[in-house]
Amino acid sequence: MTLLAVQGLTKRFGGLTAVDNVSFEVFEGTIKALIGPNGAGKSTVFNLLTGFERPDTGAVRFEDRDVTATRPRNLVGQGMARTFQNTQLFDEMTARENVMVGAQARQRTSFLVASLHLPPARSEQREAAEAASHLLRLVGIERWADTEAADLPAGIRRLLEIARALATGPKLALLDEPAAGLNATETRALAQTLYRIRDMGTTVLIVEHDMGLVMEVSDEILVLDRGCKIAEGPPRLIQKDPAVIAAYLGGEEVAADV
Amino acid sequence: MSSRALRWAVPAVVALLVAVLPLVIADRFLIKVFTFVGLNVIVAVGLGLLFGYAGQVSLGHAAFVGMGAYTSAYLTARLDWPWIVAFALSGAVAGLGGLVLAIPSLRLRGHYLAMATLGFGELMSLVFTEADPITGGVDGFTGIPFPSIMGFELRQPAGLYWLVWGVAAIAILVAANMVNFGPGRAMRSVHGSELGAVASGVDVTGVKVRVFVISATFAGLSGALYASVVGFISPSVFTLQSSVAYLAMAVIGGTASLAGPAVAATLLTLLEYTDALVPGLSRSAAQTIQEYQPDLYGLAIILVVLFAPGGLAALWRRRARGGESG
Structure with a gap:
């Protein structure tokens, strides 16, 4: 098709x-x-x-x-998700956090729900973290999960951007x-x-x-x-x-x- | 102690110390000084969201503080509205101002956004001076009543102190919740790379507008508290100099942190009252510090930008990481 x-x-x-x-x-x-x-x-x-x-x-x-x-x-x-020729990562965030941003595209936690620490915010937080772990494993960079993107080697940055794009589903x-x-x-x-x-x-x-x-x-x-x-x-x-x-x-x- | 336990223990101990301070300190003036610290912490935390998380600069935050202060003053002193209603509306009016200022932020970046916010601040400063019938013009607005909640009027320094710090605690809690969940990551993604944020499905426009509104609301609430604590406001309080001071708190405090701006706000506010805090300090030395205060803020900003980008927050994050590996 x-x-x-x-x-x-x-x-x-x-x-x-x-x-x-x-x-x-x-x-x-x-x-x-x-x-x-x-x-x-x-x-x-x-x-x-x-x-x-x-x-x-x-x-x-x-x-x-x-x-x-x-x-x-x-x-x-x-x-439809993409990566860039010049990687566009969030440098001051960890690899996991980068991917979690992508996963949020499928979520709905609003500023209000988050500010009140409501259950939907907590469950979506867990889901985003799980999706991130899964995708970091999929592209083979799970050991970099807690490293800030700025500190990652170029090749790993490319793979991280792919994981982030995939996180949007x-x-x-x-x-x-x-x-x-x-x-x-x-x-x-x-x-x-x-x-x-x-x-x-x-x-x-x-x-x-x-x-x-x-x-x-x-x-x-x-x-x-x-x-x-x-x-x-x-x-x-x-x-x-x-x-x-x-x-x-x-x-x-x-x-x-x- | 594990870092997880520390994350709870440190704020808990700080909160406890802040709460019991008026019981320990007898000097009414000192309690007032620490009340001003609380007022500035509210503004700094709000600006921390805007600057430290979303990466948007504002050189006009004193305008939001002023909008909140005048709204509350007018509604309570002239219209006799209940204080709590006036307080809430002050936040809303300032938030509306934030919405207006968010519009240029959607197109402008860096220096250009700084110029636009500076222009907004100057414009509002002019409004405070010229809108005589409402603001009292250059002479200021006098006779603003003390805050009263459910018929109970707070006029003692300690009561006012607890009110201000109560609001500050709620502001910090609300902000902390936001930054710990999706919205916080969305803000930081906008700071990190707008292209990357858009490609990841982040509503960049929505995030910017919301952060501007929230940040302005915090400033407005602080202004409303200031008006009722001091009882008198004038345009000279809400000037570019104050805006620079607020920005200094956010810059020195550092990126992606709430504790950083709060600590910086505390230090910079206390700097203003060195004569009250340091017993042996001569009058002339204290005066010199006050005179050069704007220069000190400017110098501090330059030093941070040059030698410690990321501010206090980045310094102690680096220390924490160094400690773990070493």
Whole structure:
């Protein structure tokens, strides 16, 4: 079933067309990768899908509802969560607290209920803490739970942001360069984490430069170059696609790791 | 003692000491000084939520204190309303002011927000001076009755002290509950990264508006108490200088802490009354301290920002962590 359907998405910044008439679909229960050389418009597509930028033209449908230019917070409520290329963590909060903020998206504790120390506040507090422990384990960083985000290594910060996004209970998780800053071992572990996320019912769309990871985990790959879609399909076909090879300077990068 | 037990024991002991203070101290003036400490603690805790938790700066908090003070003064002295009703409405009026000031905070950050709040403070200062029929203008507002609760008038320093600290205790408790649950994390997330907060489903606008309103309400309630404790208010009390003093309490107190601003409020308020507190201190020395008080606040802010970002709270958090590992 189609979870996300993008039709003719276009975004211009001044004279530059960052995203040019891009259409694609993401199927439920799959991992899809969005790749392309620097400046291809990948992050802009992410921003357009998640409401952080408004498209000039085009439409985004999520679960068959039109969500074009919906506000980011409302999209989180509808089941779309994201991470950022430059991690946007809450530095002075512990890893656990960071994830608990995400979990609160599904809760209702108001300032009033909290200020009176009422039972709903206490039970939701417990639920958020339990969800945080579970997700920190899922991404494999539970031993950092009580460390402030500012003190975490770069790779752990990426995983923490993924855990925080998952805590909002998304149907679709959009992960912007999850492997950036990870070493080879951590990247292999990330692949397993991505499978686990998919297996628990969350569809994944990633922007990623690590071709080894992309080729391994993706069910489908979408290739952008200078704002335009140049190819789409399963990893095996994308690796052999002449347009993709041309876009990637002769294509060694794509063909190297299989 | 375990850190968990300490978390309860320390506030309990402090609360007990604060409660019995008027029984131990005979000097009526000293009791009054510690009443002023309580008034400033209420404002500082409210500003602590705004600044230390939500990361929003305000250089206009004296305006909220003034709004509360004038509202309470007018309703009790001119309209003869029951004190408790006037007290509650003072908080509401100041809260409404907070709502107004929240609007620029949705678009402005850092220095620009500071400028907007400073402008609001100056504007209100002008209103206090010019709205003669209500505020009494530059001459001030005299003859504000003592607080009375259910027909019982509090006019003794000790009674007023307990009233103020009772309100302070409730304010601290309410604030502590907020920061320990979801709303507190939401506030800190707005401080940490607005982008990250939005992406995590935090209602950033809602959080900012609420914190501004709560913080302003605390200030307004403190102002209402001030008016009835002192019996006289004038525009010269609610100036930029006071706003800077409040901000100094919040900055020195530190981020993500209520105890920090409360302690800082206590220290900075006592600084004003060194002559009463330090027996041997010469009159001229005390005067010098009072004269340079705004400069001392400014200097303290600069020192904290440069050498101890995160304020007192960060200092003792670091100490606590160092103690555990070492």
